[in-house]
Amino acid sequence: MIYPFQHFHSIFGRIWTVILTVFSTSAHAQTDTSHYSTVFGGTKPYRIYLPASYHAQPNKKFPVIYYFHGNKGDHQLPFGGVPALVNDASVILVAWNGRSVPQDDRPYNIGYHSNINYQVQFKDYFLELVHHIDSSYRTLTDRANRGLIGHSMGGFMSFFLAGKYPQLVSISVNSKGSPEFFAGSPSRHTLYQQRYMFKNFKGAQQEPKLDFSYEAYEGPHQLNFEQFRDAFRFVAGSIGTTAPPPQRWHHADLYSEFDVWDYAVKSNLTTPGYIELNGVTQGGFTAQTRAWQPDGPSIPGTDLQISTAPVYRPNATYSILQYDKNKDSLSNRTITADATGRIQINTGGTPVIFGIRTKNSAPEIVLADFNAGRKDHFLPHKTPASIRLRLLNRGGSTSGKLTATLSTTTPSVSISQPSIQLPAITSGQLAWTDASFNVTANQEPPADGSSPFVKFQLTIKDEKGHSWEEEFDALPFFAVNTFNEIGIDDGDSEIYGSGNGNNIAEPGEKIMIYQFSHRTKLYFEDPYIVSETLHDDLQPDKWGDGYALSSLIRIAKNCPPGHVIRFLACYEVKEWKTIKRNVTWGTFSITVGQ
Template sequence: MYSFHTHAQSTSDATIIDSRHYSNVFGEIRNYRIFLPPGYFDNSQKKYPVIYFLHGWSQRYFGDGGEAYASFDKGSQNNGDNIANFVSAHEVIVVKSDGYNRGPDEKYYVRPYNVGPVETFRQFPLYFPELIDYIDNHYRTIANREHRAISGLSMGGFMTFWIGGKYPHLFSAAGNFCGSTEFMVGPKNFPVEYRHIDMYNNYAGMNVRLNYGDKDFVRGHHQDMNRIWSQVIDNYQYKIYNAEHSTCGLGEMFGFFLKTFENSPPRPLKWDHIDVYPEFSVWGYQVSSNRNAPGLTILENVDKKGFRCSVREFLPDGEIMSFVNLSITTPSFYKKNESYIINDFDVDRLKISQKTIRSDNSGKLKISMNGSIHEIGINKKADKPNICIAAVEITNMSWATTMKDVIISITLLNKGLSVGKNIRAKLSATRNNANIIKSETGFGNIAVNELAVSRNSLSFQVKADSIEIEKLKLTIQDDDKNEWDEFFEIRVKKDLSEIKDFEIADGRTFTVAKSGTDSETILLGNGNGDGIANPGESIVILVKDQDKYWRTKLFFSDKYLNPFGVNIRMSDDWSPFDHCGVSAKYSVPLLSSDCPQNHSIEFFAEYWLPDYPLHIIKQGVIKIKVTGRDATPPQISSVDIPGENIIHVKVYDGSKIQSVKDRFVLKEDPAKSFEVELKDDGLAEDRVEGDRVFSKKIPEQKFGFYRVVVEAIDSFGNKTIEEAPGEFLLH
């Protein structure tokens, strides 16, 4: 790396330097502005904590970019509550990075950070550790997480929570000014919806704060997030100011950081992490995968004794991507060159395996698995039991409802190497919103790699309608005085009346609301289009309100919905309405082919109505009846040839798939074609049995581009023939 100091200026005793350095991550020169405190050049031995600041839309590292909301660097800007004035009065360094997302030969562009949409290959979160390393090596910083914080405004506020949550091992605090709560982010070829409202588990070991104004156009989405985060993050705070979209309370936010530096949260003994990238590092763990599709890798309850791991298409309950292969390399926690016994329980498929692996010369373990839900236990011979929660089930209602007794059954797993003797557990609340009604239960003895269901049900009641999620604690004990603390969350819904005015889109064309105040005519669902729910159909529930049809997000627990782990969620982008990057979600549940005649299904439905700049969340219960038989052909979800001439075709259907065949047609000579039959048996090139991803290694062909036509037949003989979009290279 190398740097260039372009100019320096002294403002109220703070020294402001605009400079740049070469980035190996981006392969280009990157700019930054640094604010140095008074006395920085007087004592060459003194070191300082650092606050990183990320600017917003239309801004650059050098200042406001012509937008008044963004003036907060120096002098009288932001009514004097600005960076230079704070640095002048405190012993701290502030670094402003540059989120510019264009090259020098491209037209000037005001949208920073390459999010919402992802337009280039620049990945700013991947660049940030390089920037930190550069600053630590060229300025006198206290180069540890305990004395480092990150903050930002607007789009920079969004990036603050993303980068801070991605690197909790680099920061002790994160502070967001008026940031959006959602954008499309990640790899250019497979971006994913990143929603802060779902990412609350990423901030263990950090202090987190949100400042926003009571007239900020993003405030409705801040309110949505606060209803969740305030219930599940112990170290989260927010403050609402008499302000618009701005760095409101900048001095208070930076003061929050300085207090954190005085007494930083310690590294958590047990932690969770969610990441959009196929490969990443966190807390010394290295995670690698072959994922080349939108999704998120989820680590839970990570400590030296094991962890839970999965890959999902979206949060919180997106489809499991079991076809992804993962490897997780631990830090050097373990004895060098010794054997460890790995218990691996696949929660989704109820499969148990045990294998022995050796630590390497530095005491690291490398553990491999697929993208299903895996509970991993790391053991030495004759280790103690290791008890964890495998599943929580609500037994007396379709979803947890406020002001009612919620009865739950808990399944425990022993992933240790000794029998858990006379296991018992006690349920408690982590907030004062819930009353625990039945708190204690027993499980008996739990052998190694065995499950046990609670002998008695547990129950609780949420006392307020305003609560949307409840975090509970289960304390587990055995006769040998071992104790385990497990935490889990349950989404909670209000007790609402039934919605009667709705339509079922099952392959029907409707004119529906779009982007808040617009509309579109679109084909929704998949079926015979008669407006009646039939087995095998995919449906969208449309609620009529304000003389428009609104697509709904649905919550349910019926066993005849989404068979084989299918879960389809779509997005209606509201950016044209409120300019926040957020989308309203709607569900496309799949009806199982074996759904009984006249079976009644109950949904909790949610949709948004516009009230600029806010959105009104409407909710209610919808009931439908399922009749008829499965006459709906399979749906082709994706076709992919990632390399090595292996094709993967993902198929959805309400029943098991009987066969999948692909016909390849040479583009330059359509008369030349060949056909292959794909399998989903977990053998040869097929990665996982029964994951609805059918695979086949294609016989060696002449180099060329091919069209691919897919034929899929379900167990009822319903057939679909569909040409995959695009062209595919074979060699």
């Protein structure tokens, strides 16, 4: 079997995915030591390799590479040759111990629901270990000089931690990492799917700007020295070259409190889900919650407290423009920065765009919404669609006349009219464009579990020399076969749905919809579906890092009988020996009350 490795380049640094192969256990020299961890409340071991130049040049400081082991591993790298790599690269290598307790074979407190057993989180221990290494050894402490390599479950953690702390890590290597795991605390853990989280690495919502390439190694899942060497040399050769912090970024976090790029977020979030900050610049941001990535609904009852970076004039007064997407309402208020130049903003979990501006500050155009020729956001499949934009000027002055250009790296999607001319937008104005982009989505629905969304990049320029970048996803309503063997669980199973159990979708009921015996994941836009939750399955149990998702939806109590709801849907079946995901797509409609 061929397992590829990939690397990505971005304005935040570089992310490299390596799929490595065979196992080796040659003896080697190292320094095994430990430190007291306040996070774990006890001693944690680690292995450290110092280059010969560390002792020969006592005034020199060194980059640091951290290595994260896989399942049943620990901090003891299982092969020789590492000291020579470290000497040649003149870097420090630290291999941590990812066991929550010493007797655990399974590391990092991640996996399926039954694997989340500890309140202690490795995202906290990573910060503690970095602080310990930086305070105990002569290290270069900026993010440009800190990289990660992880194998298998450690590969998942390598991307997870690099995405959680982009301000601390410049380069991340994922060797055969799991595609998705649940992560968090026992009482509140959330599905983290790597394919939807690249937004965290580069400060943009989509990944197309990452420079992607790959090679292939043939072999099984284990790690051997030669392929570790390749990963190590890539990181060591790239370290220290990271671009400066981004002027615009996005971040999604599954924890109720987090810090990123000097922004601090606190919340009362107690259920699984994410907090997102999108399109963050000095001129504002969008804040919201999502029950899941990338398109989950907002989480009701959530309060967010956001403290910005200290980028504003201390004690100065700013005008805050606030656009509530759910209420479709604009409002203005004033707020005063604190003595450090931070602004404190409180909001709920529904999506809100904030503009932070002064009188006559520069215009800033952001995307508030779009449609694809109908009232919903679905793209027609294999037929031309007219995409219109709803733009908001959250800045403090009027823009010049605008040129908007749409692009995508999604294969088989064509844009016959990629640029449109738009009038100027005044400060605080919210407006739909009259002109539209002509887009045709010809791609087939993914049969392997990859993202079905089309990723669009939008560049907007005005005649005054301003430029803004935006991104958005659109889902084609795929022209696929109709699911004809539909079954509705409205409580008859006594497991999933809830209702009168007559297998008919009726107002007020919570239902799960089947195709044959397969629970389906649903995609829809209908005002009479008032909530959706996801059910996850392991199929088969042996494959513990790939989850089949299905939808539980609730029909509104005021839904009129006879109302027709149309769905795009899919279901997933996995193969154990080939580690393959088989996804089948279909469409269907149900009539409420019939």
